[in-house]
Amino acid sequence: MSQSPGEMPWLAPLRGLADVGLPGVPASHRHGVRGRLVTTAKQWVLGGLAPLQRELLAAQGRFNAALVEGLEEFPRLRELPLRTQLRELAEQATRLGLGPGAAPVAALRLSGRQVIERQRDWNRAAIELLLEASEAWPMGTEPLLARCEALAGRADVVGEFLAGPHDRVLHPLWRELMRRQVAFNHGFVQAVRRWMGGARPMLMMPAPEVYEAWWRAREPGEMAAANAALAGLERRPTISLVTPAYETPVRMLRACIESVLAQSYGDWQLCIVDDGSPGRGVERTVREYARRDSRIVFKRMPRNEGIARTTNAALALASGELIGFLDHDDTLAPHALAEVALHLEAHPETDVLYSDEDKLDEQGRRYAPYLKPGPSPELLRALNYVCHFLVVRATLLREVGGIRPGFEGAQDHDLVLRLLERTPRFARIPRVLYHWRTHPGSTAHDASAKPAASEAGRRAVEEHLHRLGVAGTVETASPGIYRVRYAVPDTPRLSVLLAGPGAPAEAELRTLLSRIDWPDWELIAVCEPDSARALEALAATEPRLRLCSPQGAHGLAARCNRAAREATGALLLFLEPGLEPAGSGWLEELASQALRPDVGVVGGTVLRNDAHLECAGFFLEPSGHVAPAFAGLPDPALTAFGGTHWPRNLLAVSGACLMVRRELFVEHGGFDEGFSEAGADADFCLRVYRTGRHILGTPHARLVRHVGGGFTPLPEQDRDRLRARAAELLVTGDPFFNPNAEGVLPGMSREGMRPLRAGGSLE
Numbered sequence: 001m002s003q004s005p006g007e008m009p010w011l012a013p014l015r016g017l018a019d020v021g022l023p024g025v026p027a028s029h030r031h032g033v034r035g036r037l038v039t040t041a042k043q044w045v046l047g048g049l050a051p052l053q054r055e056l057l058a059a060q061g062r063f064n065a066a067l068v069e070g071l072e073e074f075p076r077l078r079e080l081p082l083r084t085q086l087r088e089l090a091e092q093a094t095r096l097g098l099g100p101g102a103a104p105v106a107a108l109r110l111s112g113r114q115v116i117e118r119q120r121d122w123n124r125a126a127i128e129l130l131l132e133a134s135e136a137w138p139m140g141t142e143p144l145l146a147r148c149e150a151l152a153g154r155a156d157v158v159g160e161f162l163a164g165p166h167d168r169v170l171h172p173l174w175r176e177l178m179r180r181q182v183a184f185n186h187g188f189v190q191a192v193r194r195w196m197g198g199a200r201p202m203l204m205m206p207a208p209e210v211y212e213a214w215w216r217a218r219e220p221g222e223m224a225a226a227n228a229a230l231a232g233l234e235r236r237p238t239i240s241l242v243t244p245a246y247e248t249p250v251r252m253l254r255a256c257i258e259s260v261l262a263q264s265y266g267d268w269q270l271c272i273v274d275d276g277s278p279g280r281g282v283e284r285t286v287r288e289y290a291r292r293d294s295r296i297v298f299k300r301m302p303r304n305e306g307i308a309r310t311t312n313a314a315l316a317l318a319s320g321e322l323i324g325f326l327d328h329d330d331t332l333a334p335h336a337l338a339e340v341a342l343h344l345e346a347h348p349e350t351d352v353l354y355s356d357e358d359k360l361d362e363q364g365r366r367y368a369p370y371l372k373p374g375p376s377p378e379l380l381r382a383l384n385y386v387c388h389f390l391v392v393r394a395t396l397l398r399e400v401g402g403i404r405p406g407f408e409g410a411q412d413h414d415l416v417l418r419l420l421e422r423t424p425r426f427a428r429i430p431r432v433l434y435h436w437r438t439h440p441g442s443t444a445h446d447a448s449a450k451p452a453a454s455e456a457g458r459r460a461v462e463e464h465l466h467r468l469g470v471a472g473t474v475e476t477a478s479p480g481i482y483r484v485r486y487a488v489p490d491t492p493r494l495s496v497l498l499a500g501p502g503a504p505a506e507a508e509l510r511t512l513l514s515r516i517d518w519p520d521w522e523l524i525a526v527c528e529p530d531s532a533r534a535l536e537a538l539a540a541t542e543p544r545l546r547l548c549s550p551q552g553a554h555g556l557a558a559r560c561n562r563a564a565r566e567a568t569g570a571l572l573l574f575l576e577p578g579l580e581p582a583g584s585g586w587l588e589e590l591a592s593q594a595l596r597p598d599v600g601v602v603g604g605t606v607l608r609n610d611a612h613l614e615c616a617g618f619f620l621e622p623s624g625h626v627a628p629a630f631a632g633l634p635d636p637a638l639t640a641f642g643g644t645h646w647p648r649n650l651l652a653v654s655g656a657c658l659m660v661r662r663e664l665f666v667e668h669g670g671f672d673e674g675f676s677e678a679g680a681d682a683d684f685c686l687r688v689y690r691t692g693r694h695i696l697g698t699p700h701a702r703l704v705r706h707v708g709g710g711f712t713p714l715p716e717q718d719r720d721r722l723r724a725r726a727a728e729l730l731v732t733g734d735p736f737f738n739p740n741a742e743g744v745l746p747g748m749s750r751e752g753m754r755p756l757r758a759g760g761s762l763e
Contacts, residue, residue: 008610010202010634011071014191017184018064020057057181063123064184070130071191075609075706077134115174118157122185125151133192138582138607138704140196148193155185194611194634197582197702201638201645208367211358215366215432218740219333222431226338227264233345239337239391240269240320244310245328247277250285252329252437255364257289257296259331259435265338270296271317272328276304282328308405315402324391325412329437331360332389336433340391343429351425352416353391355433356740362439369640374735375426376649378696381461383481384413385642389434396423407460409453410480414460421467430739454479470596481646483700486592494521494587495569495662499559501677503531504577506538508706513542515581517588524548524566525577526559557671557680560655564662564670571595572665574681576656578707579606586701590659593696600693601660601685603653604701606710607635613644614710617697618652618682619737622730624723626682628654628711629697636699641741645699650736651689651729653697654711655681664688672721679718683725690729 066085070077129151133144158171158178193199206214241260245253260270274282283300290296297317301310315323322340326332340353358369372385379385390412400418407414420426454476461482462474471487496516498504504512504525513523524546527535532547539545546566553562560574571591586604593602606614613635615628629648630637636645655671658681668687671680685695714722733739 008072008612010194010611011068011191014071014184014187015068017180017187018068019061020064020178020181020184057177060119060123060181064181067126067130067188070134071188071195074134074195075137077131114159115157115178118154118159119178119181122151122154122157125154126185126188129192133196137195138197138580138609138702140198140583144196145193145198148189148196148198152186152189155189156182157185158182197635199636201636201643202634204633204637204639205368206640208365211367211369212365215358215369219432223264223333223335226335226342229342230265230338233341235345236265236267236341237322237344238267238269238320239265239322239324239340240271240318240394241324241326242311242314242318243270243272243326243328244275244307244314245272245277245282245286246275246304246307246310247279248282248328250281253282253285255331256326256328257286259334260326261289261293262334263332263337264335265341267341268295268337269318269320270326271314272296272298273310273314273317274298274300275307275310276301306405307408308403308411311403311411315397318394321394322391323394323397324389327388327436329439330388331435331437333431333433333435335431336389339429339431339433343427347427349425350427351393351396351423352419353427353429354386355389355429355431356738357388357434357436358432360435360437362437366435369432369740370642371430371432371640371738371741372428372642373648373738374428375424376736377420378647378649378694379642380416380420381464381482381484382477382647384410384416384457385646386416387412388436390416392419407456409450410457410460413457414463417460417464421464432740451479458482472592481643486596488588488592488595491519491591492570492595493568494518494571494573494591495564495567496521496523496573496575497560497563497567498523498525498575498577499563500526500556500577502577502707503527504535505707506535508578508580509535509538509545511580512575513545515586517584517586518591520569522546522567522569524563526550526553526563555673555675556655556677557675558673560680561670561673564665567662570662572660572662574655574658574660575703576705579656579703579705582607582702582704586703589698589700590657593698594659594661598692598694599696600664600688600691601653601658602696602698603650603659604657604703605635605697605699606654606656607702607704608710609704609706611635613637614705615654615656616644616699617648617650618654618685620651620682620722620726620730620734622723622727622733624714624719624721624726626652626679626714626722631711635702641738647699648697648736650685650695650697651726651734652682652685653695656705656711657701657703660688664693675718675721676715677718678712678714679722683722686726686729 129144129147136144158175190199205211243256257270260268272282272286274286277283283298286296286298290298299313299317301313305313311325322344324337324340336355339355343353344350354372356369356371358366360366370387373379376385396419400415400422402415403411404414404418457480458474458476461484465472465474465484471489473485475483475485477483496512509525516523522544525535526548528550532549535547539547548563548566550559550562553559563574564572571594573587573590590602590604593599603617605616608614611634613630613633615631617629619627619629621627629650630639630644633639633644636643638644668684670684672683673680675683689695
């Protein structure tokens with residue numbers, strides 16, 4: 001059964017902007033009385049012009065509303081009469097303000113002729129883009145995405161029109177009259193990009209007041225428990241904190257130092273090195289504290305050497321068994337060092353520790369938590385998710401050579417990658433122990449503010465792969481985020497296996513056949529006799545398509561195993577009917593991952609046909625429940641658990657799109673047919689994971705579900721069977737999930753999206 005697009009909350013802001021005849025004046029960027037006066041003056045002028053504005057932009061408003069309707073019906077737009085209506089409205093929208101009694105409007109239109117012409121041209125281009133994109137959907141082709149970029153560049157139709165003095169005088173007026181339209185133009189392009197899989201991530205962080213309620217409800221208990229447990233420590237290693245500083249505002253530097261003095265675990269050392277600041281504020285402040293507490297040591301570099309050499313100078317001062325990295329304007333939670341000491345008491349083999357973190361704004365308010373997964377090598381190649389609070393054994397840190405110069409801005413990422421090459425003994429403390437201060441120009445505020453840092457990170461990942469002897473190229477996907485394209489040494493035969501649930505329709509099978517961009521392949525569809533007869537004509541014209549009888553195979557696992565026995569490929573791709581690839585190169589991405597010797601299973605990302613996620617892998621619960629990762633969130637989105645568009649290490653991926661080497665599938669006995677209809681995919685992944693191979697979810701192989709019901713919770717008998725199989729792996733929970741995430745992140749529980757109330761409880 002074909003799915004209808006669901007609710008699309010990401011279109012709500014655009015829907016609100018569509019009526020551009022509504023007056024609206026944002027507050028002035030100027031502060032104080034002057035700013036309020038400017039805002040009031042604009043409101044007064046535009047209030048008087050409101051009737052003219054409504055008449056001038058009435059046709060444009062109708063056109064905008066039709067564009068929004070087109071976006072809402074995007075997957076079915078090619079089939080609807082709305083296409084004709086959009087073309088008619090585009091023509092109407094070029095005649096802004098013309099009509100009976102519109103002489104003042106006509107005069108205003110004449111003064112802003114360049115604006116009108118630009119909006120007219122934009123309207124026509126928007127229609128063409130929308131219609132062509134709907135024809136191509138779900139394929140997000142590069143030319144279409146490039147056209148989105150070009151149209152975004154034309155969204156500000158007011159611009160700087162300077163035909164004459166009269167026009168220049170009226171320019172501010174046109175800027176205000178068209179403010180909503182310009183915002184609509186930008187929003188429209190972003191919405192098309194979202195449908196095509198090329199949008200900027202939608203921010204899905206908890207509101208600051210909601211997050212504050214959450215941490216206030218949790219952290220006092222965490223601190224009390226940690227402080228009580230300190231009395232039972234048998235070992236109290238010294239933790240040396242290394243802090244490079246440069247022209248740090250005294251207020252922020254004091255807050256940093258005070259957060260260390262407030263630690264409930266007292267066996268610490270704070271090593272601060274001033275990187276040759278022109279002023280003496282850093283030196284005076286630190287020496288003042290050092291006179292009062294001998295655990296604080298200070299050094300001033302004779303000249304500015306950069307963050308790498310300055311951090312190494314601080315490392316040279318450190319005498320502790322453990323080294324923690326603390327930036328000069330950030331702060332630690334009071335129990336941060338206690339949690340580190342307690343973890344090492346329980347797990348003395350740990351070499352590298354990291355914690356969750358959040359951000360501090362300029363007023364000291366906490367926001368934007370980052371609740372991290374456990375050690376995830378694939379994710380670390382995509383970005384430095386470890387970041388803060390990082391603690392490393394001093395001997396290991398010196399063994400790898402400390403911080404390397406030449407990677408400024410990404411020196412931490414480079415370090416963690418080199419540490420990963422030396423030891424697998426990484427561990428995460430799922431507590432928010434570090435508060436990262438943001439200010440304009442900082443990487444915490446905006447990674448794009450430092451493009452050189454992003455390039456340094458790309459080189460760090462590239463050199464990491466080279467040291468490991470892994471062939472591949474590293475691309476910058478966005479500032480600070482990278483895509484590794486692993487080399488495909490050869491192109492072995494691929495078997496695409498459609499085993500159910502349900503049977504493929506001829507039209508969808510033709511589409512799938514046209515999207516298989518792989519040199520040597522076969523497609524095997526497990527069909528009941530009635531379904532097979534409907535596909536015989538297609539099979540007669542495509543020799544690589546084979547129809548396979550279930551031969552008494554009952555249940556999804558048995559049907560998949562039946563298809564695998566018929567397959568002749570070295571790579572097996574299990575694919576559910578009703579899925580359509582949403583981009584080119586999807587098979588190369590899956591194969592490049594599955595052919596890596598350290599990888600066992602790789603899964604693609606499945607989307608609903610409303611640009612929301614159905615499943616980006618599985619998170620497992622000790623109860624046996626399987627939660628589809630990021631289900632229900634817009635694609636892509638940036639959440640408190642990271643990005644939905646990041647590659648991830650997982651315990652299990654969905655059988656809706658699952659690739660594995662044939663040899664591994666046979667070695668592990670295929671899918672367990674004891675599972676009735678669900679759970680066999682997760683169980684198989686767990687068996688492969690136990691052998692030390694990675695299970696990966698990739699965002700770079702995206703498929704859209706057109707038919708079928710999508711993910712359904714496991715039946716009780718399957719849940720019980722999976723719980724028994726996974727018990728020893730889930731003693732402390734899924735290592736690639738975060739036990740805190742369910743409280744602050746929608747889409748992370750089996751119940752679905754559950755927003756957090758301001759009081760700290762789940763709805």
